[in-house]
Amino acid sequence: MNTPKTYDQLVEENEALLIQLDEATETIHAIRTGQVDALVVEGKDGHELYSLKTADQTYRVFIETMNEGAVTLNEEGLILYCNSTFASMVGLPLSKVIALSFETFIPPDCKEQYEQLFEHGWTEDTKVETSILSSNGLVPCQLSVTALELDGGVAMSVIITDLTSQKETQKLLKSNNERLEEMNIALEVSNHDLQQFASVASHDLQEPLRKIQMFSEILKDRHLGELPADSVKYLEKIIDSSNRMRTMIIDILSYSRLSTQNDSYEIMDLTDIVHEVLKDFELRIQEQKARVVVGRLPELEVNPGQIRQVFQNLISNALKFSRSDQPPVIEIKSLPSANVDDPADIPFASISISDNGIGFDEQYVEKIFSLFQRLNTKDIYEGSGIGLAVTKRIIDKHNGRIKAHSREGVGSTFIISLPLRQNNPS
Known part of the structure; x- marks a missing residue:
């Protein structure tokens, strides 16, 4: 039968425990701050020396400044060391985390996943997405494990990356x-x-x-x-x-x-398309005594009906906005290889359509491709103000570019740049 301890004995034991706790706290602090490089521990085979290779000052400073949690486990899965980030993640003071089993922070439905990670982590670097328990609930995270060689044996380093923000972003x-x-x-x-x-x-x-x-x-x-x-x-x-x-x-x-x-593309000779369009304007060209010069144009992969409409709109404009003091002169030709700024580095061809018409002020060059925009009075020049908007939209659908240059009273030039081939998988 044990004899009850007196009040003085209990006070004495409590003071001894407080001294041991202070010593343990100082030891842990010394290890974490790099003041201690080895520990002598009394075991079943006598005193054993444990070198703290992985706890040198540089390592500890790095670990403490990490945004990720970091712990070191022994072969039983007990926490030998952890940084303050991990302690914050689980909502406990550092002194409460050291010597706990890491499995303490693994929720029941993730136990099997953690056991496989812990088993494989000794032979190969392994990562897994899981969750850990904290005082505020579950924390989604990634565990990255690797084995460390210490003088006293092998330990396991675990880096815990908080995925809360990432998961919220993914959800959003x-x-x-x-x-x-x-x-x-x-x-x-x-x-x-x-x-x-x-x-x-x-x-x-x-x-x-x-x-x-x-x-x-x-x-x-x-x-x-x-x-x-x-x-x-x-x-x-x-x-x-x-x-x-x-x-x-x-x-x-x-x-x-x-x-x-639905867009369907085929290889077409643009010269043929332009000559077809000119046949439609034959009577009007004769009436206005216009001269149309067509050079050799390239073969491109286009939607024939849409590109025909492009040339129809531009030739119609050249005839419509002609000067009253001289017959229209329209020149359609292929330009040297286009300097088109294309990130995909796709080869382009360029065609210019020039006239000697009334022209326009280039400060309005962007407006002319907008829907219902007109630079001339409808009482003098017929039209809806939609033709050039349709033209630009067709060129955009062909992954091309269109730009205009003009001088009032001198004429206008429209330059179309189109890819030789469309990148449309069949």
Whole structure:
């Protein structure tokens, strides 16, 4: 039967324990700050010397300044050393962490994963994503383990990288991607509806417009001599306005179709395309006594219908914005290898379309490719202000570039740069 200890004996034992604790704390501090390079420990075979190779001052300073947690384990998985970052991660003071089993901080559903990591870590460097327990709950992290050779044997170094911010970013990114996908689906539906609306609207608008044009022409032809001069002037304005409206409806429909039509590309000789376009303008060229010079143009991979529209728009503009004091002269030619700034280093070809027309002030060079932008009055020059916007959009869809140079009263030059081949997997 044990004799109860007196109050004085308990006080004496408590003081002895406090001294031992102070000594242990000082020893741990000395190890962490590099003041101690070896320890003598009394074991079952007597006193044993443990050299602290991995705890030299440089190593400890580095470990303490790391943003990651760092611990050193013995073969039983006990924590021989840890830095202050790991102690903060698990929400405990350093003195409470030392000598604990690292498995203490592994949640139950991650035990098997940790055991495999601990087993393989002695023979090869290993990493795994898991979680550790802290006073505030689970901390997602990556454990990176490697074996260390010490004088007293082998130890395991474990680096713990907190993945909380990364996981939150991934979660936010996933949420944003899901929202973007939903928006893309909604946009596709909206584009389809818009295309349907444009088709229906163009048909429904053109039908009454045709009647306005037809009855206006009948009225003009049959009753021209009977109408007062003011009425004739108003009637001509109705006819001109309805013609412009019809042109605008057709151009808007063409522009909207560029968003939805499937692009198919084939190798085409641009010279042939230009000559086809010129056949459509044959009568107009004769009427304006225009001269069109076409050089040898390259073969490119293009959408024939769209590129035909590009040349049609640019040649039409050159004829439309001609000077009244001289016939139009239009030159279409291939330029030397284009200096196009392309990050993919794709070979380009360049074609210029020049005229001797009225030109424009180059300060407006960016505006001319915008939808409904006009630099000239519609009363003198017909058109919807959509042609160059359509042209630029087609060139963009071909991964090309278009730019313009001009001088008022001298003429304009449009330079188109297109890739020789489109990068579209079949």
